Amino acid sequence: MDYNERRMMEFVSCNLCNSNSTKPLMNINGFHIVKCRNCGLAYVNPRLKPVSLHKIYNKNYYKNPAFNGAKSSLWGYIEYLQEKDFIVATFKKRLDQIENYLKGGKLLDVGCAYGFFLELAKKNGWQVQGMEISEAAYRYAKNKLKLPVLNNALEEAKFKNESFDVVTLFDVIEHLPNPNATIKEIRRILKPNGLLVITTPDIGSLSAKILGRNWEEVKRVREHIYFFSKSTLKSMLELNNFKVLRTESAGRYFSVDSAIKRGKIYNKKIFGFIEKLSDILNLSNKRIYVNPFYKMTMYARKI
Secondary structure (H helix, E strand, O other), X not given: OOXXXXXXXXXXXXXXXXXXXXXXXXXXXXXXXXXXXXOOOEEEOOEEOHHHHHHHOOHHXXXXXXXXXXXXXXXXXXXXXXXXXXXXXXXXXXXXHHOOOOOOOEEEEEOOOOOHHHHHHHHOOOEEEEEOOOHHHHHHHHHHOOOOEEOOOHHHHOOOOOOEEEEEEEOOHHHOOOHHHHHHHHHHHEEEEEEEEEEEEOOOOHHHHHHHHHOHHHHOOOOOOEEOOHHHHHHHHHHOOEEEEEEEEOOEEEEHHHHHHHHOOOOHHHHHHHHHHHHHHOOOOOEEEEOOOOEEEEEEEEO
């Protein structure tokens, strides 16, 4: 953490129970992850102010050289556009699960990035709307894919009450300065019995506990400012009058090359050997499903 970042820090209370009583969990590059003694929510405190947090979501966010071995902070993605086919395959699995509850209607994707999930849902007959604060990603979704996307935070959109059948938050809630307020807003704009689907890292998972401070998700401490467990996310949803229907482990598709690059975050020697083997066997662009069991998807119904 540099001097300018320290100047842009703020202390916050627990977003779930508003307590200020915490215990330290770990220190990552000068950022402190703490755990609320009252409810168990883990979060960064102090943290960068929202104006500084949002600066990270530029065009480089979707092409971070850190994944290619550069000495850069870990955040964002490897090659988001180049990985489109693999990302869409992941979204297809997620949409299939959503359609077990509802076959169509109005769907809002908060933090829609380049719009790949919206594009897929639209092809499946959904009426879609996206929100994305990254201007580069927003412009791609709006201008290239011709999707209805807004370039601001959800609370600024001022949607009408009961506008949507489904709202999705894929790898988003951990970034939000006030997730409790966002869930409250989602409840307002969801139709009666509307569905909320959240995918986020699970700090309570066995994998996260074993990996500790080496866990990729905590290394992203500049962008990830909340770390939910199944119990704390469920509590936040129930606080806002949602009923949790199901929670499942969330994996995703990668190219073999991309999966290896992520693996190098944990062990360069082992995954360097796997990379050489992959090159010999010409596997780099093959598709692979990876589930390290440290992310969760939670499905909840508005009640």
